[in-house]
Amino acid sequence: MKRLTGIIILWLFIGSCAKEVKNEEEVYFNDFETNKIEGIGNAILENYNGSMVLGRYNASGFDLNLSNLPNHKLVEVSFDLYIHDSWEGNKVSGGVDGPDIWKFMVDGFLYVNATFSNENCNNSGFCPPQSYPSDFPNAYNNPKTGAANPNLPGVCSLSGKIGGTTLYKIKKIIEHSKSTLLMQCRDQLTQTNTSDPKCNESWSVDNIRVKVINL
Numbered sequence: 001m002k003r004l005t006g007i008i009i010l011w012l013f014i015g016s017c018a019k020e021v022k023n024e025e026e027v028y029f030n031d032f033e034t035n036k037i038e039g040i041g042n043a044i045l046e047n048y049n050g051s052m053v054l055g056r057y058n059a060s061g062f063d064l065n066l067s068n069l070p071n072h073k074l075v076e077v078s079f080d081l082y083i084h085d086s087w088e089g090n091k092v093s094g095g096v097d098g099p100d101i102w103k104f105m106v107d108g109f110l111y112v113n114a115t116f117s118n119e120n121c122n123n124s125g126f127c128p129p130q131s132y133p134s135d136f137p138n139a140y141n142n143p144k145t146g147a148a149n150p151n152l153p154g155v156c157s158l159s160g161k162i163g164g165t166t167l168y169k170i171k172k173i174i175e176h177s178k179s180t181l182l183m184q185c186r187d188q189l190t191q192t193n194t195s196d197p198k199c200n201e202s203w204s205v206d207n208i209r210v211k212v213i214n215l
């Protein structure tokens with residue numbers, strides 16, 4: 001009996017050690033291929049370039065609510081961001097077509113507040129700047145800086161045009177210990193010279209992954 005108790009204690013000990021070694025756990029993944037929108041406020045689904053994506057959005061966005069997260073110290077949130085059609089980046093034009101700002105928040109805190117430019121450099125060598133990978137304002141980077149793929153087809157105003165969509169891989173590791181998490185993506189797009197702003201410029205998201213991490 002004594003020996004059996006010893007074995008049980010040893011087994012419990014090994015079990016608890018094994019638990020502590022595992023310090024990272026995926027708690028959410030969505031590639032939208034099964035049209036899963038549970039927990040997502042203002043979900044819109046669309047097929048882009050052969051894959052289902054969350055979007056497209058213009059002058060709006062979505063909320064993802066997660067709950068019952070296991071104990072953790074950090075969260076890692078990652079996803080694909082598609083910037084579709086003719087975004088003007090930092091451009092200030094009396095509020096006609098810029099700036100074009102996109103935001104990512106967790107629990108109300110801003111982690112990305114950036115402009116994106118899908119413009120080409122003009123003949124005189126001027127490249128309409130975007131703030132990304134830095135936040136707007138006061139950051140001037142060339143169009144498509146930091147892109148994972150700058151040569152994807154456009155959707156509407158740049159329909160089918162290669163380079164009409166740019167893919168960015170966004171990944172943030174955030175101090176976070178609550179059992180709930182609210183992820184929000186929004187835009188402040190500017191385009192007053194068209195009756196169909198969503199065709200002029202829009203965005204979508206794919207492959208949202210949330211991991212909780214213990215140190």
Ligand SMILES: [Ca+2]
Nearest residue numbers: 031051052206
């Ligand atoms: Ca997808």
Ligand SMILES: [Ca+2]
Nearest residue numbers: 088097190191
């Ligand atoms: Ca614009």
